[in-house]
Amino acid sequence: MANKVALVTGASSGIGESAARKLKGLGYTVYGAARRVDRMHHLTKSGIKILAMDVTDDASMRAGIDTIIEESGRIDVLVNNAGYGSYGAVEDVQMEEARAQFEVNVFGAVRLTQLVLPQMRAQHSGTIVNITSMGGKIHTPLGAWYHGTKFALEAISDCMRMEVRPFGIDVVVIEPGGIKTEWAGIAADKLRETSGHGPYAAQAHAMAESMIGEASVKRQSSPQLIAxxxxxxxxxxxxxxxYAIGFGAKPTIFMRGLLSDRAFDSMMWAATGISKAVKKSGD
Incomplete structure (x- = not known):
């Protein structure tokens, strides 16, 4: 892999950092990208090159790709990992935030893919890895905008896989389950901020607890598994x-295909503790 080059977004922590380290260990020249370069300086000790990149800023993405081509002459792997979870009741989430969720989780990933594909076509080789989620196959209460982005990225990946196949390029989707990263804490905080004080408060607090509660955290898988x-x-x-991988991914996706919509709804209400919370609150 000495001559192969990989770009990993969201590399400052969690899955992105683990993936960057893993690919470097395999011999790839690895570029780790994130908005905050100060959180990635430690990666340089492992020989990983760092890039300041904001996936909502076209100029930033263009500059990053230009740097890689200028320095390394090729791009063999793109791991679209940058993303976050915006949770809240559909009624509560401001449209500005809904658009921001799509800008990061969908449009940023797709735009970066557009920028690397000409180089991969010229090489007649390459792999696009899109990190979606088991949430790209299932639904949970208060996660409409997040799930919407993951469903969208799954569909885009399927279409693109067929388009780029004649050029020797693969498109792969990774669907993580529960993983020990900062994601859950950020999503839970966002949920409480958005829907924790109104008519959906009982649901919001129950759902947040299911994300970051001790019982849940204990079962989460390591980011290394995804890497x-x-x-x-x-x-x-x-x-x-x-590849559906990580805590809960395979069985939950399996149950989604097995159960009717309403039966799966009931399973999710019970699994997240919302059914008890709603009953207790009388809402």
Whole structure:
């Protein structure tokens, strides 16, 4: 892998950092990108090159890709990992925030993909790895905008996979379950801020607790599991189109296909503790 080059977004922590380290360990030249470069300086000790990149800023993304091509002459792997979870009742979430969720989780990933595809087509090789979520296949209360972005990225990945196949390019979707990262805490805080004080408060506090409660955290998988799966996908001669991995991913996706919509709704209400919270509050 000495001559192969990988770009990983959201590399300042969690899945992104683990993926960058894993690919570097396999011999890739790795560029780790994030908005806050100050959180990535420690990666340089491992030989990872860092880039300041905001996936909502086209000029920032263009500059990053130009730097990689100028320095390394190619891009073999793009890991679209940057993203966050914006939770709150549909009634409560401001449209500005809804658009921001799509800008980061969908449009940023797709725009960066557009920027690397000409180079990959010229090479007649490359792998696009889109980090979606088991949330791209299922739904949970108060997560409409987040799930919407993940459903969208799944669909875009499927369409693009067929489009770029003649050019020797693979598109792979990774669908993590519960992972020990900052994501859950940020999503829970956002949820409480958005819907924790109105008519959806009982649901919001129950859902937030299900995200960051001790019982949930204990069951979460390590980001390294996702990094290992990314490595498996990008080094495979013929990678799978999807990898559902991490706590709860495979069984929850399986149950979504098995149950009716209303039966799955009830399962999610029970699993998140919302059914008890709503009953207790009388709402």
């Amino acid at each position: 290992d799966t990314i490595a498996k996908a990008v080094t495979a001669k013929k990678p799978k189109t999807r």
